[in-house]
Amino acid sequence: MRKPEQMMNTNKGSSTIPNLKLRKGLWSPEEDEKLMNYMLRNGQGCWTDIARNAGLQRCGKSCRLRWINYLRPDLKRGAFSPQEEQLIIHLHSILGNRWSQIASRLPGRTDNEIKNFWNSTIKKRLKVSNNVSKSSPNDSTDETSSNPCRDIMGATMFISMHDHEFTAMCMESSLTSTTTTSSSSMHNNSMLVQGHHEHFGLLPPLLQNNPINHETNGTSNLFNVGMEGYEDCGVLEMPYMIGMENDNINLGGGVMDVDVNANHASYIVDNKSTNFNHHLNKDIDGKVKVEEVVGFENHWAGESLKMGEWDLEGLFASIPSLPYLDF
DNA sequence: AACTCTAGCAACCGCCTTTCA
DNA sequence: CTGAAAGGCGGTTGCTAGAGT
Numbered sequence: 001m002r003k004p005e006q007m008m009n010t011n012k013g014s015s016t017i018p019n020l021k022l023r024k025g026l027w028s029p030e031e032d033e034k035l036m037n038y039m040l041r042n043g044q045g046c047w048t049d050i051a052r053n054a055g056l057q058r059c060g061k062s063c064r065l066r067w068i069n070y071l072r073p074d075l076k077r078g079a080f081s082p083q084e085e086q087l088i089i090h091l092h093s094i095l096g097n098r099w100s101q102i103a104s105r106l107p108g109r110t111d112n113e114i115k116n117f118w119n120s121t122i123k124k125r126l127k128v129s130n131n132v133s134k135s136s137p138n139d140s141t142d143e144t145s146s147n148p149c150r151d152i153m154g155a156t157m158f159i160s161m162h163d164h165e166f167t168a169m170c171m172e173s174s175l176t177s178t179t180t181t182s183s184s185s186m187h188n189n190s191m192l193v194q195g196h197h198e199h200f201g202l203l204p205p206l207l208q209n210n211p212i213n214h215e216t217n218g219t220s221n222l223f224n225v226g227m228e229g230y231e232d233c234g235v236l237e238m239p240y241m242i243g244m245e246n247d248n249i250n251l252g253g254g255v256m257d258v259d260v261n262a263n264h265a266s267y268i269v270d271n272k273s274t275n276f277n278h279h280l281n282k283d284i285d286g287k288v289k290v291e292e293v294v295g296f297e298n299h300w301a302g303e304s305l306k307m308g309e310w311d312l313e314g315l316f317a318s319i320p321s322l323p324y325l326d327f
Numbered sequence: 328a329a330c331t332c333t334a335g336c337a338a339c340c341g342c343c344t345t346t347c348a
Numbered sequence: 349c350t351g352a353a354a355g356g357c358g359g360t361t362g363c364t365a366g367a368g369t
Contacts, residue, residue: 100357116336
């Protein structure tokens with residue numbers, strides 16, 4: 001942190017207020033009050049104007065940051081709850097360091113806050129857990145190391161495997177509404193399947209001991225996907241693929257047909273952005289195999305799939321913002 | 328009590344993207 | 349179409365407070 005009176009310098013940033021020396025460093029309570037009052041009176045607008053009109057000797061950028069990270073009334077304060085922590089990990093495993101996108105899924109939390117939390121707390125724990133796992137002979141065949149997602153997957157001491165409810169909620173809510181569900185959701189799940197299946201922290205582990213979670217409340221479906229394991233060739237064995245009987249689930253870019261009685265489920269998506277096609281076939285023994293047709297490979301094992309190649313909007317459309325969560 | 332270490336976090340920096348004249 | 353300004357974002361810095369010695 002910087003002392004409020006620490007620096008006064010000419011602005012050389014992208015937000016300019018000519019001929020004014022702009023303050024930097026910590027915000028004083030007076031400055032906070034000015035900005036807060038102005039924002040509450042006038043709402044958001046051009047930050048340079050806000051800075052000027054509020055009588056602040058700050059650049060617009062600085063005002064924006066202060067508002068977003070500290071003054072916004074809807075900000076949540078205090079430590080991250082375990083649920084939030086899990087969600088952050090979950091989202092980070094999907095999105096990487098896209099803090100703003102992660103933050104957009106955690107109401108009341110800022111990207112800066114999450115970033116700091118990740119860098120200071122989670123990374124550290126990750127390191128510890130990684131050291132532990134490296135010392136374990138059972139992990140000798142594991143090629144985790146460079147991928148943090150994968151590190152997390154292996155971090156059994158880090159993620160509680162027994163706290164299933166939250167993940168379940170994620171899964172349920174992401175598929176609760178037929179309008180919010182998309183093919184990318186399947187893709188997300190598939191990604192998360194990667195890693196040591198005995199450590200499924202980010203998959204809904206409830207599925208491992210809750211074979212059928214299948215209910216309806218009139219308008220919503222619970223649609224849980226359980227994973228028994230995975231194979232490097234991209235074929236996943238799923239003990240349970242659950243949908244409403246004879247449901248025709250709208251998956252955004254495609255349609256999933258679930259016909260439990262016929263022991264058959266098919267999921268065919270032709271999504272330009274994700275280029276992701278799956279066929280699901282239910283085995284006689286009740287397992288459903290997801291056979292990759294296009295665009296999904298074992299990227300942990302070498303063929304990396306770059307995030308930038310995805311349709312992140314589509315991807316995110318499938319991740320719930322969980323507004324009902326009250327951490 | 329004095330000093331050192333370190334975790335946590337506010338805020339800056341610089342780059343990239345978007346908007347607008 | 350182009351360039352400047354503004355906005356947005358991720359990475360990084362450096363201060364503070366508290367714990368440890």
